[in-house]
Amino acid sequence: MDSVTRANRDAWETASEKYVREDAEMLAVAASGVSLTDAERPILRDVLRTSPQVVHLQSGNGTDDVALIHAGARSVMGVDYSAVTVRAAQRRADELGVACRYLVGALPGAPLADGCADLVYTGKGALIWIRDLSSWARDVVRLLRPSGHLFIYEEHPAAPLWTWDADEPGIRPDRSYFAASHVNDTFPAGGAVQTQRTLGEFVTVLAAAGLQVQELHEYAEPFWRMGDLAAAAWNGRLPNAFALLARR
Secondary structure, three states, X not given: OOHHHHHHHHHHHHHOHHHHHOHHHHHHHHHHOOOOOOOHHHHHHHHHXXXXXXXXXOOXXXXXXXXXXXXXXXEEEEEEOOHHHHHHHHHHHHHHXXXXXXXXXXXXOOOOOOOOEEEEEEEOOXXXXXXXXXXXXXXXXXXXXXEEEEEEEEEOOOHHHEOOOOOOOOEOOOOXXXXXXXXXXXXXXXXXXEEOOOHHHHHHHHHHOOOEEEEEEEEOOOOOOOOOOOOHHHOOOOOOEEEEEEEO
16 A cells, blocks of 8 residues: 555544444435435446446445445445444444445455456545556456446546635636646545546546446536535536446
């Protein structure tokens, strides 16, 4: 694990205590299935009808995993580099009695067997922490069975550029669409370094790894809103999230 990834993990270990403090709220969200959004459901519908075995890379607080089970997944195996997050997610899954299991692991290099997944699911603030996207994509292909799918629902690469002004959106002077990285100042903060890449880079890297992109969508609505904040940049004029479905 390189020094930046290690520092990011430490920032997440601290920030993820939020998921422990708010366990009752997280449990209610998981049980309701609402974390699988209206943008995700129609794209995933046909895949989930096949009762897939899912691997969730960068599984975070685990609420998406319970939602995937409710939507048709046979099982979900989550991998995250935060031990705090993994313990909290496993405790909630056990309490809800769902087929979700979790491992601590740095990515790429998921500690899972080749060809163990019908669907690899990730996003909502996950790929923005991956420094070597090409190795990550090759790891996805390794995990997928033939004709298996990758699904991403993630922050749009342009979204970090927007200011959060309430009246009129602008571009932050300290950010660039073509920069290599920037310091995260929202969540988890703590000096965490977020990777910046273009949408074209995402598609090109996945294609080079052997994945066929089937759907690519862009959305004005962000995948996550910080509290009750309503920024002008989220009012429908600018891209804030994207979804991608690819097949091995």
